Amino acid sequence: MSDINIKKVSYLAKLALNDDKAALYEKSLSEIIEWVDNLKKIDTEGVKPLHNITEKNQNMRNDEVLKKNSTEEILSNAPEKAQNFFRVPKVVE
Amino acid sequence: MTTIKEIKDQLSNKKISVQELYDEYYNKAKKSELNSFNQLLEPEYNKQNIINSQSRYNEKKDLPLDGIPLGIKDLFCTKGIPTTASSKILEKFIPQYESRVTQNLLNDGSIFLGKNNCDEFAMGSSNETSFYGPVINPWKNKNQINDHLVPGGSSGGSASAVAEKICVASIGTDTGGSIRQPASLCGVVGLKPTFGSCSRWGVVAFASSLDQAGPITNTVEDAAYLLNSVSSYDSNDSTSSNHKRDNFLGGIGRSFDRPITIGIPSDYLKDVSSEIIEQIENTKKHLTNLNINFVDVEFTTTDFALSTYYIIAPAEASSNLARYDGIRYGYRGKGDSLEEIYVNSRSEGFGEEVIRRILIGTYVLSAGYYDAYYRKAQRVRRLIKDDFQRVLKDVDFILTPTTPNEAFKIGEKLDPIAMYMNDIFTVPTSLAGLPAISLPSGLSKNNLPLGIQLIGNYFQEKNLLQIASLLEKEFVFNG
Amino acid sequence: MDNNWELVMGLEVHAQLKTESKLFSSSPNQFGSDPNSNVNFIDAGMPGMLPVMNFGCIEKAIKTGFALNFQINPYSVFERKNYFYADLPQGYQISQFEFPILSEGHIEIENDNVLKKIRIERAHLEQDAGKSIHDIDPKYSFIDLNRVGTPLLEIVSYPDFNSADEVINYISSLRQILMYIDVCDGNMQEGSLRVDVNLSVKKPNEELGTRCEIKNMNSFKFIRQAIDYESKRQIEVLESGGKIEQNTLLFDTSTGETRPMRSKEFAHDYRYFPDPDLLPVHLTEEQIEKVRPTIGELPQQKLNKYINDFKLEKDVAKIIISEKSYAYFFENLISSKSIKPKLAASWLVGDIFSFIKEKNLQIKDIDNSSNKIIQLLEMIESGTISSKVAKDILVEVLQNNKEPSQLVKELGLEQVSDNDELEKIVDDALKDEEDNIMKFQSGSDRVLGYFVGKCLKATKGKGNPKVINELLLKKLNK
Numbered sequence A: 001m002s003d004i005n006i007k008k009v010s011y012l013a014k015l016a017l018n019d020d021k022a023a024l025y026e027k028s029l030s031e032i033i034e035w036v037d038n039l040k041k042i043d044t045e046g047v048k049p050l051h052n053i054t055e056k057n058q059n060m061r062n063d064e065v066l067k068k069n070s071t072e073e074i075l076s077n078a079p080e081k082a083q084n085f086f087r088v089p090k091v092v093e
Numbered sequence B: 001m002t003t004i005k006e007i008k009d010q011l012s013n014k015k016i017s018v019q020e021l022y023d024e025y026y027n028k029a030k031k032s033e034l035n036s037f038n039q040l041l042e043p044e045y046n047k048q049n050i051i052n053s054q055s056r057y058n059e060k061k062d063l064p065l066d067g068i069p070l071g072i073k074d075l076f077c078t079k080g081i082p083t084t085a086s087s088k089i090l091e092k093f094i095p096q097y098e099s100r101v102t103q104n105l106l107n108d109g110s111i112f113l114g115k116n117n118c119d120e121f122a123m124g125s126s127n128e129t130s131f132y133g134p135v136i137n138p139w140k141n142k143n144q145i146n147d148h149l150v151p152g153g154s155s156g157g158s159a160s161a162v163a164e165k166i167c168v169a170s171i172g173t174d175t176g177g178s179i180r181q182p183a184s185l186c187g188v189v190g191l192k193p194t195f196g197s198c199s200r201w202g203v204v205a206f207a208s209s210l211d212q213a214g215p216i217t218n219t220v221e222d223a224a225y226l227l228n229s230v231s232s233y234d235s236n237d238s239t240s241s242n243h244k245r246d247n248f249l250g251g252i253g254r255s256f257d258r259p260i261t262i263g264i265p266s267d268y269l270k271d272v273s274s275e276i277i278e279q280i281e282n283t284k285k286h287l288t289n290l291n292i293n294f295v296d297v298e299f300t301t302t303d304f305a306l307s308t309y310y311i312i313a314p315a316e317a318s319s320n321l322a323r324y325d326g327i328r329y330g331y332r333g334k335g336d337s338l339e340e341i342y343v344n345s346r347s348e349g350f351g352e353e354v355i356r357r358i359l360i361g362t363y364v365l366s367a368g369y370y371d372a373y374y375r376k377a378q379r380v381r382r383l384i385k386d387d388f389q390r391v392l393k394d395v396d397f398i399l400t401p402t403t404p405n406e407a408f409k410i411g412e413k414l415d416p417i418a419m420y421m422n423d424i425f426t427v428p429t430s431l432a433g434l435p436a437i438s439l440p441s442g443l444s445k446n447n448l449p450l451g452i453q454l455i456g457n458y459f460q461e462k463n464l465l466q467i468a469s470l471l472e473k474e475f476v477f478n479g
Numbered sequence C: 001m002d003n004n005w006e007l008v009m010g011l012e013v014h015a016q017l018k019t020e021s022k023l024f025s026s027s028p029n030q031f032g033s034d035p036n037s038n039v040n041f042i043d044a045g046m047p048g049m050l051p052v053m054n055f056g057c058i059e060k061a062i063k064t065g066f067a068l069n070f071q072i073n074p075y076s077v078f079e080r081k082n083y084f085y086a087d088l089p090q091g092y093q094i095s096q097f098e099f100p101i102l103s104e105g106h107i108e109i110e111n112d113n114v115l116k117k118i119r120i121e122r123a124h125l126e127q128d129a130g131k132s133i134h135d136i137d138p139k140y141s142f143i144d145l146n147r148v149g150t151p152l153l154e155i156v157s158y159p160d161f162n163s164a165d166e167v168i169n170y171i172s173s174l175r176q177i178l179m180y181i182d183v184c185d186g187n188m189q190e191g192s193l194r195v196d197v198n199l200s201v202k203k204p205n206e207e208l209g210t211r212c213e214i215k216n217m218n219s220f221k222f223i224r225q226a227i228d229y230e231s232k233r234q235i236e237v238l239e240s241g242g243k244i245e246q247n248t249l250l251f252d253t254s255t256g257e258t259r260p261m262r263s264k265e266f267a268h269d270y271r272y273f274p275d276p277d278l279l280p281v282h283l284t285e286e287q288i289e290k291v292r293p294t295i296g297e298l299p300q301q302k303l304n305k306y307i308n309d310f311k312l313e314k315d316v317a318k319i320i321i322s323e324k325s326y327a328y329f330f331e332n333l334i335s336s337k338s339i340k341p342k343l344a345a346s347w348l349v350g351d352i353f354s355f356i357k358e359k360n361l362q363i364k365d366i367d368n369s370s371n372k373i374i375q376l377l378e379m380i381e382s383g384t385i386s387s388k389v390a391k392d393i394l395v396e397v398l399q400n401n402k403e404p405s406q407l408v409k410e411l412g413l414e415q416v417s418d419n420d421e422l423e424k425i426v427d428d429a430l431k432d433e434e435d436n437i438m439k440f441q442s443g444s445d446r447v448l449g450y451f452v453g454k455c456l457k458a459t460k461g462k463g464n465p466k467v468i469n470e471l472l473l474k475k476l477n478k
């Protein structure tokens, strides 16, 4: 068994799991993690991690304003909006 | 009337009008009971496109895909058309922009019938994780004729619809096999291009370093038609490649003017059924007729590919899916605080498999586990890439089965790991970013399609389509 | 500071880069626009949207690298810092982590006339978040995404600070340099420069204590208040036998106190990993060197030049270099070969600054008067007008943008330097002054002043005092 703290993981992912679900996911994750653990058997000493198949220099753009979208377009899918803002319950800092 | 070329001939010769063609497919699609579309566009929506297309035919100025009715996997953002990724969390989401790939298809004159069902956020190998319900494979097991079979996933709606011929072709996405695996289970052609060939701009992301759009079609030639359209450099995608694109139709049906060698990796055939081995043997026989040589090759990393994939893909997904928080678009759960809105929107909006993968991804990236899992997987990924480069030094193509099994019953595979094993032959190429095509190679004892996969080197899609087209001619296949 | 305690601080300064467009999107980088009007689909974190790097930001980072003595790294990587917040649309911030663009820089600050080297660990590029507005409605917060994606350079120092003064000096120097090299507009009120202070206290010769981070301050006054408050708090906790809990704090400007931000069930775990939507940044030697000539003169270089070459007083030179706009205004004045730097400097920090201050203006507001000021100074240098007259004219020039030569003519204020004309006046002044002439000749210098005054009065202040002086001496010493 691995040491998965499912409460912590789901907290980081902003997912709520009731106790039953948490137990199920914990079991499932443990099995999957155990399954992928076979990577321990391959020697990767000195191998540089590969993030992307394309390792060349990336294309960059010049510092110019090209595209901004209208406020209506930006807010068009908002579940709640007011006065050209997205609206959420009061955030206490 | 099946292939794009034939349809275009008929449209050019006025044997059929664009409207008649559209109506024929639209009506078939409307009647279909396989749930392969999340949404069929109303004919009204396409009215102007059809008129424009027809006038181009009338003026003999038709575009490469003019009037061709296509399905679009519901992972591509389509301007003004709901795009859901088959998830509740994108309920009612209407993009104000068109993905680069679908824009290319529109620019080439094609007509969108609608949005194809898929696994939720493209996470699945059976198209059972969709919020809109499972897609049904048009094929039936002749020994269990009443069972509904899965089409494979995640582009299951695309493969099923193309196989049912309710659209001429569909554009899917492949992250670990999501084009090739359903193509194989539905008896159609599926091509995953080299990573960087098709822009990811406007495609709902699953795993950014792996996601790649590609065609699902009835013929290899059709795949070349679609690839000509969708493969293009895009400065809006930093990982897009700006190499020169071939005319992918150029090699279709032509024999090679040089000797060709194909490698068959023995390690891919270790644990597969005799039926699958038979497909490979059969393929070999056909190609030997064409004067193509075969050699045995062996990979050293195959056993590690799935583990590597099931660390990297969920890790990227866990981050890519963080934007679905109920604030700016999509489903918003109830809540009196921001925290409650996040948690309720996400917990209610995501399905079970998506949640599982977000949790896996979050875990492998979290403090204390990053090196052991994520960084380790990135290192193995390089070994896998190098392994392919070593093998591809000596051979032109690699031939493998596409899937370890034929289509299975809906609801049959409940264990996630068993499900993940479906991608065992497609995942290594995805990790290496190589192009690969699946094409139907024959039928199983149960009368179900089986597919073989041909893998080429980076940006060798033209050659890959060429050899696939030669092979396609050889296969005796009754659909 | 309590004698028994030492204060140890390190700073994280977030400088907004002065660019046209954002770090990963081409929407405008602009302050003060209508809500959600400088946003595009990338900034809003819409599905399928992808970042594309703005090379202008890389250039600004390289410039900073040269100016702050950094090692400029030919390889850097953008990573995702994952956390949820209402004004963070992607659910992650794209930042640099393992491979920043700049490493190991330093600057010197001057504190009580002593130079101190402050080491800078790194500087990396990252995107700014949006803004949550809490005070419009009692029940809701409002989200404005305009600031999302604004390029930031986060400059992270080593814990080299031991007093609030040092901190303030460092931030002012940093701000000054960034403004000189045109990387940041330095507008702290608008949040262009924001400071996190990591603070701990310890007894001499002891190991570093547990630190707290006071986040996101954008005024010198509040930074000083926060440091004072937080150091006292920590000392009190320790002296009463307590322990410092590592925490992220907010400085409450209304109470002048620090308080913990959000208590968390689990500690932050940002799960950094290389952004798969972006490729690493590879910079060639050529690309880096191409930026070097664009830096221009740094404030320290200017200070040395002003003192050594222009012979300005150190205090005056310091005032002029304190703002890039002052230095450029000054250098514009002395672009006229006939104006001595010393004269220009004293007029600038004297009458010109007084005028600006009085009228609540900025130097840029009088930029279009600079040619006229040059004219005025030239007339002083040539003796056409006296300093006294120049003072009056200056106000007219700055206020009404009038041509100085015109003013001088209109008002008949040209200085009289003509020998013959003045000789008559001197002769007149000496008439019937036998007693005073005797006094002078017997050694009383004060009488000379009396005669000069008398002559000037007779010329209505236009007589050249120098010429009058000479003439008087000639006549008196006869």
Ligand SMILES: [Mg+2]
Pocket (backbone or CB within 6 Å): C012, C196, C213
């Ligand atoms: Mg900080």
Ligand SMILES: [Zn+2]
Pocket (backbone or CB within 6 Å): C014, C126, C154
């Ligand atoms: Zn930062």
